Amino acid sequence: MIxxxxxxxxxxxxxxxxAVFSSLSPERFFRLNPHWxxxxxxxxxxxxxxxxxxxxxxxxxxxxxxxxxxxDGFTEMHTEDHLCTSISFCQKNDNLHADVLYSxxxxxxxxxxxxxxxxxxxxxxxxYATDSLNTRFFRMLMNRVILQMTPSQRKISLMLVRITVxxxxxxxxxxxxxFFFLK
Numbered sequence: 001m002i003x004x005x006x007x008x009x010x011x012x013x014x015x016x017x018x019a020v021f022s023s024l025s026p027e028r029f030f031r032l033n034p035h036w037x038x039x040x041x042x043x044x045x046x047x048x049x050x051x052x053x054x055x056x057x058x059x060x061x062x063x064x065x066x067x068x069x070x071x072d073g074f075t076e077m078h079t080e081d082h083l084c085t086s087i088s089f090c091q092k093n094d095n096l097h098a099d100v101l102y103s104x105x106x107x108x109x110x111x112x113x114x115x116x117x118x119x120x121x122x123x124x125x126x127x128y129a130t131d132s133l134n135t136r137f138f139r140m141l142m143n144r145v146i147l148q149m150t151p152s153q154r155k156i157s158l159m160l161v162r163i164t165v166x167x168x169x170x171x172x173x174x175x176x177x178x179f180f181f182l183k
Contacts, residue, residue: 001085002102005092006115008122010129012096020128021089026050026067026077031147032120035113055151084114096125 026048027041039060040051046066053060065079077087086101098118106114127139146154 002105004100004102004106004111006098006100006118007092008096008098008118008125010096010122010125011094012091012129020125021069024124026065028143028147029067029077029121030063032124033117034120034151035116037150096122 026043027038027050030036030041030050030052031038035054035056037053037055038050039053042049046068048065048067050063051060052063063079065077067077079085079087084100084106085103086099088099088101090097090099098121100114100118102110124142127135127142129135146157149157
C-alpha cells in the first residue's frame with residue numbers, strides 16, 4: 001500500500017468540515033470526478049455502491065465502499081476501486097489535505113486522474129469556505145444543474161455559455177458604436 005498526501009490549499013477549520021462533508025454525499029463526491037458518468041448509485045447507512053462509466057475510456061465498472069465523517073472533521077472513504085482504496089480528508093497546518101491510499105504504485109495516468117478529481121473536490125469545497133450571496137448561487141447551480149450532467153453535457157453547456165457571452169459582447173459593441181457614431 002502506498003500513501004500519498006495532497007495539499008488542497010484551502011484554509012480549513014475542522015468545525016466546518018463535518019457539516020460540509022455531510023452535505024457532500026458520496027454520490028455528489030463521485031459526480032465531481034470529471035471523467036465519470038454515474039449510471040446508478042445506492043446508499044445504505046454508511047456504505048454505497050456506484051455504477052460508473054468512464055467517459056474517457058468508455059469502460060463500465062462498479063465501485064463499492066464506505067463513507068465516514070466523524071465529529072473531529074476527519075472524513076474517510078474506503079473503496080474497492082481501480083484507482084485507489086481510500087481517500088481521507090483532514091486538516092494539517094490549517095489547510096485541508098487529502099490522503100490517498102493506493103493499492104500499488106500508481107502509474108502517471110492513474111495519479112493524474114486522482115489529482116484532477118481532487119482538484120474538482122477542492123473547487124467545490126471552496127464554495128463552502130465562505131458564505132456570500134455569490135457562493136450560495138454557485139452552490140445551488142453546482143448541486144442542482146452541473147453535477148446532474150454527464151461530462152459531455154458539461155462541455156456542451158460551457159461552450160454554449162461562452163458563445164452566448166460572446167454574442168452579448170458583440171451586440172453591446174454594435175449598440176455602443178451605433179449610439180456614438182451614428183447620432
